[in-house]
Amino acid sequence: xxxxxxxxxALFIKVIFVTLIVSVLLLLAQSAxxxxxxxxxxxxxxxxxxxxxxxxxxxxxxLKFFIPGILLLTAFVLGPILYxxxxxxxxxxxxxxxxxxxxxxxxxxxxxESAPSGQTFDIKLGTYEGNPAILASDINTSEYFISTxxxxxxxxxxxxxFNEYGVAVEAPNFTPLTDSEFATADKLFxxxxxxxxxxxFIALEGFEAGVVSQQVxxxxxxxxxxxxxxxxxxxxDNGRGNYALTDDKNAILEPGWRAPIWFENYSKxxxxxxxxxxxxxxxxxxxxxxxLTVLTTFxxxxxxxxxxxxxxxxxxxxxxxxxxxxxxxxxxxILIWGGMFNTEFGAINTLLGTNIAWFSDPNxxxxxxxxxxxxxxxxxxxxxSSGSLQAIPSELMExxxxxxxxxxxxFRKITLxxxxxxxxxxxxxxxxxxxxxxxLIYLLTGGGPRNELDGEIAGATDILISYTYKIxxxxxxxDLGLASAISLIIFILVASISLYSLRKSKVLETFA
Amino acid sequence: MNKWLRxxxxxxxxxxxxxxxxxxxxxxxxxxxxxxxGSLQLSSFIPREISFANYSKLFNDPTIPYLTWVKNxxxxxxxxxxxxxMIGTASAFAFSRLKFKGRKxxxxxxxxxxxxxxxxxISAVYVIxxxxxxxxxxIGLGTQPGLLLVYLGxxxxxxxxxxKGFVDSIPAELDxxxxxxxxxxxxxxxxxxxxxxxxxxxxxxxxxxxxTFNEFILARLFLVDMESRTVAVGxxxxxGGQYSQNWGPFAAGSILASIPIVIIxxxxxxxxxxxxxxxxxxx
Numbered sequence: 001x002x003x004x005x006x007x008x009x010a011l012f013i014k015v016i017f018v019t020l021i022v023s024v025l026l027l028l029a030q031s032a033x034x035x036x037x038x039x040x041x042x043x044x045x046x047x048x049x050x051x052x053x054x055x056x057x058x059x060x061x062x063l064k065f066f067i068p069g070i071l072l073l074t075a076f077v078l079g080p081i082l083y084x085x086x087x088x089x090x091x092x093x094x095x096x097x098x099x100x101x102x103x104x105x106x107x108x109x110x111x112x113e114s115a116p117s118g119q120t121f122d123i124k125l126g127t128y129e130g131n132p133a134i135l136a137s138d139i140n141t142s143e144y145f146i147s148t149x150x151x152x153x154x155x156x157x158x159x160x161x162f163n164e165y166g167v168a169v170e171a172p173n174f175t176p177l178t179d180s181e182f183a184t185a186d187k188l189f190x191x192x193x194x195x196x197x198x199x200x201f202i203a204l205e206g207f208e209a210g211v212v213s214q215q216v217x218x219x220x221x222x223x224x225x226x227x228x229x230x231x232x233x234x235x236x237d238n239g240r241g242n243y244a245l246t247d248d249k250n251a252i253l254e255p256g257w258r259a260p261i262w263f264e265n266y267s268k269x270x271x272x273x274x275x276x277x278x279x280x281x282x283x284x285x286x287x288x289x290x291x292l293t294v295l296t297t298f299x300x301x302x303x304x305x306x307x308x309x310x311x312x313x314x315x316x317x318x319x320x321x322x323x324x325x326x327x328x329x330x331x332x333x334i335l336i337w338g339g340m341f342n343t344e345f346g347a348i349n350t351l352l353g354t355n356i357a358w359f360s361d362p363n364x365x366x367x368x369x370x371x372x373x374x375x376x377x378x379x380x381x382x383x384x385s386s387g388s389l390q391a392i393p394s395e396l397m398e399x400x401x402x403x404x405x406x407x408x409x410x411f412r413k414i415t416l417x418x419x420x421x422x423x424x425x426x427x428x429x430x431x432x433x434x435x436x437x438x439x440l441i442y443l444l445t446g447g448g449p450r451n452e453l454d455g456e457i458a459g460a461t462d463i464l465i466s467y468t469y470k471i472x473x474x475x476x477x478x479d480l481g482l483a484s485a486i487s488l489i490i491f492i493l494v495a496s497i498s499l500y501s502l503r504k505s506k507v508l509e510t511f512a
Numbered sequence: 513m514n515k516w517l518r519x520x521x522x523x524x525x526x527x528x529x530x531x532x533x534x535x536x537x538x539x540x541x542x543x544x545x546x547x548x549x550g551s552l553q554l555s556s557f558i559p560r561e562i563s564f565a566n567y568s569k570l571f572n573d574p575t576i577p578y579l580t581w582v583k584n585x586x587x588x589x590x591x592x593x594x595x596x597x598m599i600g601t602a603s604a605f606a607f608s609r610l611k612f613k614g615r616k617x618x619x620x621x622x623x624x625x626x627x628x629x630x631x632x633x634i635s636a637v638y639v640i641x642x643x644x645x646x647x648x649x650x651i652g653l654g655t656q657p658g659l660l661l662v663y664l665g666x667x668x669x670x671x672x673x674x675x676k677g678f679v680d681s682i683p684a685e686l687d688x689x690x691x692x693x694x695x696x697x698x699x700x701x702x703x704x705x706x707x708x709x710x711x712x713x714x715x716x717x718x719x720x721x722x723x724t725f726n727e728f729i730l731a732r733l734f735l736v737d738m739e740s741r742t743v744a745v746g747x748x749x750x751x752g753g754q755y756s757q758n759w760g761p762f763a764a765g766s767i768l769a770s771i772p773i774v775i776i777x778x779x780x781x782x783x784x785x786x787x788x789x790x791x792x793x794x795x
Contacts, residue, residue: 028647028648031647031648032644032647032648034647035643035646035647037643037644037646037647040640040643040644040647060612061610061696061697061698062606062610062612064697064698065602065603065605065606065610065701066602066603066606066668068599068602069599069600069602069603069667069668070668072599072661072664072665072667072668073622073625073665073666073667073668073669075640075661075665076637076640076661076662076664076665076666077625077630077633077665077666077669078625079636079640080633080634080636080637080640081625081628081633081636083633083636083639084632084633084635084636087636300530303526303530304526304527304530307522307523307526307527308523308527310520310523312520312523312524312527314524314527315527318527318531320778321531321534321535322527322530322531322534323777323778323781324534324535324538324774325534325538326777327770327773327774327777327778328538328770328773328774329722329725329726329744329766329769329770329773330726331726331728331744331748332744332747332766332769332770333537335747335748335751335762335766336537336540336541336763336766337537338751339751339759340537340540347536347540375533375534375537378530379534383781383785384785387785432627436629436631438629438631438729439726439728439729442729443728465629465631465632468629468632469631469632472632472635473634473635480635483632484632487628487629487632487633490629490632491627491628491629494627494629495624495627498623498627502623
């Protein structure tokens with residue numbers, strides 16, 4: 001085996017391997033560049049450089065161990081996190097998703113209206129002398145012409161071929177689109193303006209009809225404004241991602257773009273009561289949920305550990321059964337519990353002889369969430385408590401017993417404090433984990449029940465993370481900027497909890 | 513007898529009642545998987561019928577590519593487990609054994625990064641992979657290799673403490689001896705450390721396998737094609753609909769998918785527990 005790791009053969013294998021990966025990445029970088037994905041392309045190029053430098057020279061030995069991990073971490077964890085953090089300073093939400101340049105183009109395309117005459121043409125798409133063109137027919141007035149984006153060529157009916165509706169389908173020098181060209185016609189024809197006369201142009205409505213239209217909104221590049229050509233209204237960049245009418249701030253043009261609004265998403269959390277109130281409610285429930293989960297799972301796990309801390313008959317069987325909830329894939333157990341809480345058919349109501357609508361009543365839904373999490377979590381605390389119980393020296397208990405302490409006193413005065421000391425980092429870690437237990441809430445209740453009538457998106461069992469997910473990706477207005485700001489706050493909370501626990505458990509001191 | 517009652521009876525009472533609590537949902541799934549009604553209903557504790565319709569549906573119904581889902585899950589979870597152990601072990605070794613500038617800063621940064629609620633970075637991951645799809649359709653959005661890459665993004669950080677703790681426990685004399693014999697750091701890693709650590713690496717790989725097998729949100733976002741889904745995503749659709757919940761095939765599929773994991777878990781229990789107490793929490 002050794003020859004695979006040192007010597008000439010090893011070097012040969014290494015060079016081939018590195019060359020292979022580097023060339024694949026180079027290929028990707030090149031095609032990314034061709035598709036104008038400059039950031040990705042640059043990242044890949046840097047990756048190639050680092051890989052080659054690290055593995056073919058002796059520039060840094062630690063990097064040989066870190067590079068693959070660091071590259072993946074940067075691409076799929078650090079990069080997305082930085083993006084999210086940046087977005088918390090923008091008004092990145094439904095209606096303001098695209099960039100300003102894209103928004104200006106969109107507004108121009110949308111800023112047209114049909115001419116007062118209301119004239120429309122039946123059209124055929126095709127090319128005229130190599131340029132995209134339309135063959136327009138008005139079957140009422142028998143007016144026919146070819147129109148390109150720069151020219152209009154009148155036609156006489158005798159030179160044309162018609163279909164059964166009287167629409168011209170063929171004309172001299174006009175090549176209709178083939179079926180395969182139709183598939184890609186969208187890019188060329190949508191939004192294109194075909195010549196009608198000096199003032200009006202023909203805009204397509206689908207691929208079959210053209211409407212005589214005029215531009216209403218005109219972009220003025222020097223002053224960065226839009227002008228309404230019909231009534232003269234001026235729309236100015238309001239600094240918040242929209243063009244707004246100078247006299248009426250609420251009259252904005254759609255779509256807007258994502259504009260930096262700095263700390264407004266954060267200040268909104270404090271000042272806007274429509275954001276603050278649900279958030280505070282959700283935050284309180286998150287803390288209660290995480291605390292209750294840790295308490296109940298720890299209590300039940302400890303009770304079991306104490307009960308089975310003696311080699312009683314059948315202990316191995318108990319142990320195997322008790323860890324089953326922990327060994328089962330949790331996605332599946334959560335979904336199964338969801339079915340068990342069904343009001344009409346659910347096993348829980350059948351068992352209790354009740355008819356409770358578990359997921360429609362806020363309090364019952366909360367009980368259900370805690371109960372399911374207890375089922376999922378107690379085996380973990382059973383396993384670690386029984387391990388830790390064995391780690392407590394038995395001399396301590398014996399000494400206490402000799403001094404006349406009864407079993408209850410021994411437990412309260414000796415066992416429990418010692419256990420808590422051993423397990424406190426894990427208890428805090430469990431709190432931090434459940435603080436962000438997205439899967440449970442998302443799969444079990446979806447955060448509900450919620451009051452849908454007043455348009456509130458926070459449900460009774462929503463925790464911060466599931467609520468934020470709804471803000472960002474929900475079915476209504478998606479506000480990624482606000483969601484990013486909240487996730488940064490969650491991050492700071494969880495990080496402080498975890499760092500506190502780590503400091504306590506002294507893990508970090510090994511790096512001092 | 514009296515003494516036995518006083519000392520051991522309560523232990524059995526606690527043990528049996530909590531066992532019932534653990535078993536109840538599992539028992540219910542088993543019954544529904546053998547029932548032909550397709551509901552998760554508790555009509556009686558003793559099953560009235562034993563029908564294999566749900567199981568045969570999983571394997572014979574052409575609209576349910578169950579075996580493909582299982583294969584996808586095994587492929588994705590297996591590759592993630594293998595590669596992330598390699599990446600994680602290499603990083604843990606370097607953090608534990610090599611001296612370099614920024615070591616403390618590096619591991620603290622790694623720790624901090626993991627505390628960011630990853631679910632919120634999903635939109636950015638989505639945008640990135642959508643763009644990757646534009647120039648490399650094989651590894652972009654909607655593909656298994658793409659999902660694999662995204663999962664591997666976390667490979668360096670997850671389990672780093674567990675692994676590093678283990679590396680720290682291997683006596684440094686071994687490395688020094690290897691160094692005196694002329695071994696480089698990379699050689700020490702492969703020839704001394706990896707063989708010594710293999711039991712721990714197996715456990716870490718297993719934890720990572722289970723974690724990936726359980727992952728739902730990213731997998732659902734990424735794998736749109738029926739044929740490319742994982743078991744968790746595929747089975748969820750049976751009961752995902754508000755009004756059409758079909759528990760029979762879900763139950764049967766969940767049981768079959770869980771059995772191997774439960775068996776591995778139970779047989780490696782001892783090692784996993786020692787891993788858990790070292791500070792990792794099951795995801």
